[in-house]
Amino acid sequence: MAADGSGEEAFNTFYTEVKQIEKRDSVLTSKQQIERLLRPGSSYFNLNPFEVLQIDPEATDEELKKRFRQLSILVHPDKNQDDVDRAQLAFEAVDKAYKMLLEPDQKKKALDVVHAGKEYVEHMMSQKKKQLKKDGKPIDVEEDDPEMFRQAVYKQTMKLFAELEIKRKEREAKDMHERKRQREEEIETQEKAKREREWQKNFEETRDGRVDSWRNFQAKGKTKKEKKNRTFLKPPKVKMEQRE
Numbered sequence: 001m002a003a004d005g006s007g008e009e010a011f012n013t014f015y016t017e018v019k020q021i022e023k024r025d026s027v028l029t030s031k032q033q034i035e036r037l038l039r040p041g042s043s044y045f046n047l048n049p050f051e052v053l054q055i056d057p058e059a060t061d062e063e064l065k066k067r068f069r070q071l072s073i074l075v076h077p078d079k080n081q082d083d084v085d086r087a088q089l090a091f092e093a094v095d096k097a098y099k100m101l102l103e104p105d106q107k108k109k110a111l112d113v114v115h116a117g118k119e120y121v122e123h124m125m126s127q128k129k130k131q132l133k134k135d136g137k138p139i140d141v142e143e144d145d146p147e148m149f150r151q152a153v154y155k156q157t158m159k160l161f162a163e164l165e166i167k168r169k170e171r172e173a174k175d176m177h178e179r180k181r182q183r184e185e186e187i188e189t190q191e192k193a194k195r196e197r198e199w200q201k202n203f204e205e206t207r208d209g210r211v212d213s214w215r216n217f218q219a220k221g222k223t224k225k226e227k228k229n230r231t232f233l234k235p236p237k238v239k240m241e242q243r244e
Helices: 005-025 030-037 049-053 061-075 081-102 104-134 146-205 207-229
Strands: none
Touching: 030 061, 030 081, 049 061, 049 081, 049 104, 061 081, 081 104, 104 146, 146 207
C-alpha cells in the first residue's frame, strides 16, 4: 500500500463501490440467495465471510447483525419449504460467516486477507506501469478502470482464501497422520509390554514345575550312576579234588 494517504483513499473508494454493488445484490430473492450461496465453487467462494454476507469489511458490528438477520430470514429453511435441504445449507453458510466475524481474531484474519488481496493487485499494477514506462509505452493498465480493479481484487482475495484453506487442510491431514503414527506406536508399546508381562507371569507360574523336573532328572541320573558303580560279592570258585 502507498506510503501516503492516496492508498488508503483508493481503498475506501474501492469499498464504497463494492458496498453499492452489494446493496443492489442484497435485494435478491430467497431463491436467488440460495443459488448464490450454493453456486459451483461455493466451497471456496464462501470462505470469504464478507462475500457470504455481502457486507463491507469495514462495517460496524451493528451493521453486521442487521445484515445477518436480513439474509438469514431470506434463506431460512422455514421460509423455503419447497427447497428445505438447500435452504439449510445456505443458512449454515450464512450462520458460519456471521459467527466468524463476531470473533475478533477470525475477523482480523479475514480482513488481513482482503487487504492483502488489494495490496497484491496494487503491486502488480505498479509493476506493469514500470514495465510500460521502461518500454516507452503509455502507462495505462486495465485495472485503472474501477470495475476491472474491483474484479481483480475480488479474484485475488478469493485465491488467497482458497490457498489458506488448502494449507489448513494439509496441516490438518499432516497432524492427523502424525497422531495416527503416535497412536500406533503407543499400541505397539502396550502390546509389547503386555507380551512381556504374560511371558514373565507364565515363567513364574511354571517355575516349580521346572524345578521339580530338574530334580527328577538329577535324581534319575544319580540312580543310574549308582547302579553302574555298584559291586556284587562273587562266590569263591570250587576247586576239584585231586586224587593220588
